[in-house]
Amino acid sequence: MEAVATRKYEQRLRAETADETRRRVLAAVHDHLTEDPTRQLSLDKVARNAGVARSTIYGSFGSKAGLLDAFAEDLWARSGLAALTEAVAHSDVREHVRGGIVAATRMFAAEQDVYRALFSMAKLDPSSVGAAVDRMQRDRRGGTAHLAQRLADAELLRDGISIEEAAHILWILTSFESFDTLATDRGLAPDEIAALLNRTVEWALYNTSAVEPQS
Template sequence: MTTRKYTQQVRAVAADETRRRILDAMRDRLRAAPSEALSIERVAQDAGVARSTVYVVFGSKAGLFEALGGDLLERTGFQRIVDAAALPDARDAVRESLRAAAGVYAAERDVARTIYSMWSLEPEAVRGAFEVVERGRAEGQRWMAWRLAEEGHLHPDVTVEEATDILWVITSFETFDQLYTGRGLSAEDTAARLVTMAERALWAPQG
């Protein structure tokens, strides 16, 4: 390996470590002060970097939130939802993706709840984080509703558009948190309730 390539690798590793420290500091700050607007100065201080470094790495506060949204999905096992949604029977795909989503939401519930609640404080800043999470969810529910209809599993009184809206509500963090936090259910019991909601609202009668 040439000296130049080695130096480039060292710099890349250092950049990744800096990015990770900033995101971890942001996550800790959101947990510690969920009702406060996020301070870039404080995040930088907690991460042990200059304030300007945060902007060099992420571009803006909105860019920082967007990166956090993607990082949360990656760290909490979002791939499990993707894998579940690809199951050959659409009903199994709905059931297993709801169970996987409950695990994802529960893993970072405090941070997720803070991000959602910050919409009223800093909508422009958190918009990127919302879009990272919700864009994929919206597309996924449309596809799932279409699959239920295509496979003959959708209730005849429910249109694909209506099924999409129902799945949108059932798969939301807000619905999950109403049961998980509001009702004090475990992640497993919350998932079971959500699966029951989907089955009763969407499944075609058997026989």
């Protein structure tokens, strides 16, 4: 029994050590992106800043692409994915739209510099950073298509607006680029951006019966 207890303790200790190593590596990626956003991600620099060997990164994440995938998932979780998931599960599609835009805007605002670096670096490093961003965008593409279908099913779309066109408009309005332009170039606060984007959705997509009066 003592030997079994010792093995379990050692296994738990190894797991905790591995988790701590992963956290340090992901934190080093975060620092790299915020401090040096115009240069390709350097695994040597990440390893050095995390206090691990380069081989440890491969052992933990499999590849540079695997590391970026893990970082993107962690970024979404830390910046507010739970709130976004709750919003899109709302039974009222208009609340789905409103809550989803508010949650997405707050996610972008929480880590604006990191999201900007990721989207910029995707063009410089398409095989790793680009692949991680593509997967993030695929999720958003599926979400906007689903939302456009929900609006059509609820008979909320304006006459002449197809489901595909609605998805295109939602794609533009929910993009990081739209948020970043309004925040950086126009100086709007996150809640102001969310309110403006939600009004724009109403103006662009909803028929008159779907638009609720402003209080």
